Amino acid sequence: MIEAWTFEPATKCGKPCWAILRKEQVFDGYGGDFPLNDSADRLLSILRRNPCPILLITNDLDSPLKGRFLPPPVVPPSVRAAKARTEALIEFIVDHAGHAQLPRIVSADNPDFGWAAATAVGRWQYTQPTRNDRPVDVFVRVPLVFSPAESPSQGP
DSSP, X not given: OXXXXXXXXXXXXXXXXXXXXXXXXXXOTTSTTSXXXXXXXXXXXXXXXXXXXXXXXXXXXXXOOOEEEOOOOOOOHHHHHHTSOEEXXXXXXXXXXXXXXXXXXXXXXSHHHHXXXXXXHTTOEESOOEETTEXXXXXXXXXXEEOTTSOOBOOO
16 A cells, blocks of 8 residues: 555745655454445345346446546556566456446456456446446456566446
């Protein structure tokens, strides 16, 4: 997480100066560290149903998913330093409003890149998915690739 942070230089009287930053984070096992929004909470309850009504096949949509906001992963320095191609497969749900929810790392060559990919996907937004002119939720799997000579690429 900290590797993805960026900072503006500290200044004093308009001139750059030294600064010390301390951030303490306590993680607990009760889910309080990652608050769920209403849509993610709704999707979790839907996922418990059998059969699950979330669409598995995007071909059933009225029109293909179209990305509106797909920022690439912030590639950690440890991944860049390795100077090797790495890939992560991320599964998530595009909710009926078009927001990526509940990203999950299916596989990753490098755990640091997997985390960066899942974090980026959690910010993605799409046009509203519809089926028979009604908003629907849909499962999506996307491979993200980092090649040292290129920037990260993403799927749909």
